[in-house]
Amino acid sequence: MSLSIILGLAFFGIIFLIWIVARMGTSTVKAGSRQMVGEIESSLADAFVFVNRQKMAAWSMVAIVGLPILALLLSHSIIIALATVPIALTLPKKYLAHMRKKRIDTLEKQLPDALLMLSGALRAGASFPTALEAVVHEAAAPISQEFDLLMREIRLGIDLDVAMRNVEKRIPVPDFMMVTAAVSIAREVGGNLAEALESVARTLREKLQMEGKIKALTSQGRMQGIVMTCLPLFLMLVLRFMEPKAMAPLFNQPVGWATLAVISIMEFLGYKSITKITNIDV
Template identity: 85%
Template sequence: MSLPIILALAFLGSLFLIFLISRMGTATLRAGSRQMAGEIESSLADAFVFVNRQKTAAWSTVVMIMLPVLAFLLSHSILIALAAVPVALTLPKKTLRRMRKKRIETLEKQLPDALLMMSGALRAGASFPTALEAVVQESSAPISQEFDLLMREIRLGIDLDIAMRNVEKRIPIPDFLMMTAAVTIAREVGGNLAEALESVARTLREKIQMDGKIRALTSQGRMQGIVMTCLPLFLMLVLRFMEPKAMAPLFNEPVGWATLAVIGVMECLGYLSISKITNIDV
């Protein structure tokens, strides 16, 4: 077999291999974006935010592709572009986690007032479903959405214990477990449900006040963690534009890449350590 034929076969084989790798990469990217879109859609539906799965998959794919490209265009460094790939892959889930956390924090703040409203309605002689309806009408989202769904399940004939457990799955916070325990005990053993709900509301309000005091006392430590983490990165970027020749080995040579890896690991460890110290759970 002559040399030109061998070279032609090798060239065609290389093209075929590149085509297979690109198809596999595209299929993997599509499958990953669909799976991520499904998780985001179901999680947002639990938060009463309804989106289209195709649009969610499209936006997730755009974010995963455009963020590394944008990092490369701004920095002109393949290393920084590769470092932006994990950030792009985790950005949609982190955004979703942030949305769920914000919703749960709002629920925790609204729950004591809602329990006091239910207690007042029960003291006035209303039944438990009527008290729930009063909370739904007088409260704002998201607590009104959760209690409205609870009220609808009770009206459909679902047992109260099962309906309360469904709410516990949607709202995985210890504060709501106290309300569920109070309702269950008052239903099985007997007692004044209004006083039990009022006691739970008073306890939750004191807990929220304690959380606020702790966050105020630890705010300086959290800010120090953010400043100490961002300051070396900011100085690195400033020196990159002020002294490009002096900073070039840091981004273009293996020793510089290893130094950047060590800096990244130390930055993450320092931020996590400070976050762990300032995160005090009550």
């Protein structure tokens, strides 16, 4: 494909994207855009991540517009450029999921130390709200933010069981259910809450150590999955630039498009299979 054709396609693509942006003045598109951005902003706020709505919408539009154009300029294929549109549309939600997962992983690592601090305060004779306040002041975010919100709910008169269940909804971690169970049992039946929390903290710490060992042992398999997935795509791009005539039917003919579709499906299934094998839940 000649340079003039590529520039012409890029020009028409830009004109088409400008037309789409202009059409965004309609009420339906604006309402849909506001709803999507509002959902993302609300989810980020639940994770104590506050961003500007206008900046989020602008960066989402840049990803949706820029990725297909970049794919068109690199691959010289409209099919590949169109194939990147669904990826660009899912990028904001993928980024949100990554941020939430990172926060949850940090919470899991901080939870045993926070429970030991809470247990120590209870052993020193402090009440449960006072011990929570000590953890809020001493611990780092994000665990301090969650315990601070728990403490505020208790001060507002919300029942402790209800407040703990609210924390479970914000922290979808099975480990925190053990904390809720320990607090509920100590409250209803009686017993040493400090000792129960210390036992839960030891169990969670041992679980984290086991998960770390498993992650280290399966790191080679995960890296092999990434390399084996990216290697065919890298070779295809190299051959595209080294032998453009030989690779042209793969991008310009229906048989080549079907081949690319099969390759994409097989690559996706292979990567998912390797990820499933190396993902060992404790």
